[in-house]
Amino acid sequence: MLLPSNASCVLVQMEARTLVESPAYRRMSRHSFGDVAMSRIASVGQSVTALLDEIPAQAPESTQIQLVESGELILQQGAQQTKVRAGDMLVYDASRPFEFLYPGEFTTTIMQVSSRLLDVTGGDLQALASRPVASSSVAGGALAALLHAAVRNDAALSPHSREALSRAVADASRLLTQDHSTRRQARVASGSLARMSLEFVHDHLDDPGLSASRIAADFFVSVRTLHAAFEGERETLGQAIRRLRTARARRLLADNPTMEIRAVAESVGYLDVSNFIRTFKGAEGMTPAQWRRRQLGYETHGPARGGHA
Amino acid sequence: MRDATAPLVLATDDLRDFGLNASETAIVAAQPIDTSAGLGAVISGVLRQLSDGSARPTGAERAQIGFIVRGLLSAVAYERVEADAAGLDPHDALVVRAMQVIYASLDDPLLTSRAVAARLGISVRTLQVAFGRTAQPVSETIRSLRLERARVDLMDQPDSTPAVCAAVGRRWGFHGTSHFVRAFERQYGVRPGAGVISRD
Numbered sequence: 379m380l381l382p383s384n385a386s387c388v389l390v391q392m393e394a395r396t397l398v399e400s401p402a403y404r405r406m407s408r409h410s411f412g413d414v415a416m417s418r419i420a421s422v423g424q425s426v427t428a429l430l431d432e433i434p435a436q437a438p439e440s441t442q443i444q445l446v447e448s449g450e451l452i453l454q455q456g457a458q459q460t461k462v463r464a465g466d467m468l469v470y471d472a473s474r475p476f477e478f479l480y481p482g483e484f485t486t487t488i489m490q491v492s493s494r495l496l497d498v499t500g501g502d503l504q505a506l507a508s509r510p511v512a513s514s515s516v517a518g519g520a521l522a523a524l525l526h527a528a529v530r531n532d533a534a535l536s537p538h539s540r541e542a543l544s545r546a547v548a549d550a551s552r553l554l555t556q557d558h559s560t561r562r563q564a565r566v567a568s569g570s571l572a573r574m575s576l577e578f579v580h581d582h583l584d585d586p587g588l589s590a591s592r593i594a595a596d597f598f599v600s601v602r603t604l605h606a607a608f609e610g611e612r613e614t615l616g617q618a619i620r621r622l623r624t625a626r627a628r629r630l631l632a633d634n635p636t637m638e639i640r641a642v643a644e645s646v647g648y649l650d651v652s653n654f655i656r657t658f659k660g661a662e663g664m665t666p667a668q669w670r671r672r673q674l675g676y677e678t679h680g681p682a683r684g685g686h687a
Numbered sequence: 688m689r690d691a692t693a694p695l696v697l698a699t700d701d702l703r704d705f706g707l708n709a710s711e712t713a714i715v716a717a718q719p720i721d722t723s724a725g726l727g728a729v730i731s732g733v734l735r736q737l738s739d740g741s742a743r744p745t746g747a748e749r750a751q752i753g754f755i756v757r758g759l760l761s762a763v764a765y766e767r768v769e770a771d772a773a774g775l776d777p778h779d780a781l782v783v784r785a786m787q788v789i790y791a792s793l794d795d796p797l798l799t800s801r802a803v804a805a806r807l808g809i810s811v812r813t814l815q816v817a818f819g820r821t822a823q824p825v826s827e828t829i830r831s832l833r834l835e836r837a838r839v840d841l842m843d844q845p846d847s848t849p850a851v852c853a854a855v856g857r858r859w860g861f862h863g864t865s866h867f868v869r870a871f872e873r874q875y876g877v878r879p880g881a882g883v884i885s886r887d
Binding site: 497519522528530535541542543546 | 724725726728729731732733735736737743744745748751752754755758759761762765766769787790791840854858
């Protein structure tokens with residue numbers, strides 16, 4: 379299904395494919411408030427691809443703020459994948475290619491604001507898009523309340539009230555984007571960058587896109603600064619990521635005797651199973667399957683380098 | 688917890704706390720705000736979120752949300768003036784109209800009392816007389832609103848570099864950084880960004 383694109387409507391052109399045979403439905407309403415355009419969509423699960431050929435790369439309206447009211451949204455942009463649960467919001471750069479996956483039925487409100495209005499750069503947006511904003515946060519809550527009310531009361535608002543509302547939405551959006559980045563900057567300044575990075579790694583072990591550049595972008599530091607933060611540590615960032623992934627893989631293998639190796643690999647961020655097996659073997663001296671058999675007591679003779687306790 | 692659709696009654700003191708001036712306050716406080724539809728529903732939604740939300744706002748967040756509510760309340764006053772100006776004090780009505788022009792163009796360096804009067808089709812003198820009963824003259828109202836917004840934008844910045852200060856000054860319609868710095872210092876006694884910004 380192709381959705382039309384025009385000046386007052388939200389979004390770049392999108393191509394949507396529903397994920398169920400029938401019965402399928404798709405309800406959409408569009409709203410325009412001054413500088414802010416919104417659209418609310420309710421549908422069965424679908425996968426959506428942005429068709430960016432339609433808009434110039436430097437289009438002024440290139441930031442989208444999306445509230446997931448029900449269901450779940452997975453945004454895939456570059457190597458980055460972000461999962462947004464019902465009630466949370468996501469801020470992302472709509473001028474870079476992206477795809478949505480809604481695994482099941484959902485309701486969402488998408489708002490488009492100019493990046494200039496928000497005073498955000500592409501780098502800010504990339505970091506913002508890496509994690510959802512909870513509606514329980516102050517800024518997220520205020521913006522969610524405004525979006526709800528705006529979409530529901532659209533018909534009852536005079537042109538002048540719409541202008542006032544668009545200013546309110548712009549203020550709340552700016553609060554949200556600045557809040558988000560300021561918080562993180564402050565957090566990094568107060569703690570050690572290496573420690574914060576390890577916490578981040580721990581929270582994103584299942585993300586195949588987890589990398590030094592991704593973490594650096596998230597904490598607003600250069601990759602070089604990030605690596606330098608690990609100079610005094612016992613291991614490099616790359617070693618730490620591999621160690622934490624292997625540790626989680628061991629736990630999954632031991633706790634879930636029937637879980638497929640492929641599924642274990644994916645749960646710890648490896649898309650390529652053989653790569654996972656190789657890394658695991660490098661750390662443990664045996665393959666994941668051997669390790670599990672031994673752990674469960676099926677195999678008594680481990681290989682010479684059995685490296686675990 | 689606030690009932691979602693009950694009419695919203697805000698006392699004069701509440702309205703003053705949100706930063707509304709005397710004329711805006713008089714018109715908004717004159718009758719309850721209908722929260723079943725329109726702007727009233729929007730304001731009620733934001734206030735409810737603020738009072739029920741689990742997150743504890745920082746000082747800066749509280750102030751930013753205060754600005755949002757102030758803008759919406761002031762738009763309610765404007766709607767009342769548009770709907771029935773006859774029953775209202777003409778000076779108050781004029782101030783409310785002027786405030787909407789000001790809110791809409793706060794980021795525009797060309798916003799002056801003369802520009803506001805021109806937009807409303809009245810003389811600067813008439814505008815000044817109407818503002819006579821509020822605490823501040825028109826130009827002062829514009830300047831202090833800009834400074835207040837800039838100050839709050841800088842509040843949560845852990846590191847206010849000269850570039851950040853310059854961007855914030857520009858965002859709120861200050862012509863040039865040094866102008867912003869001087870106005871800020873006059874108003875608050877300290878420089879924006881706690882002295883990291885150098886003169887000129």
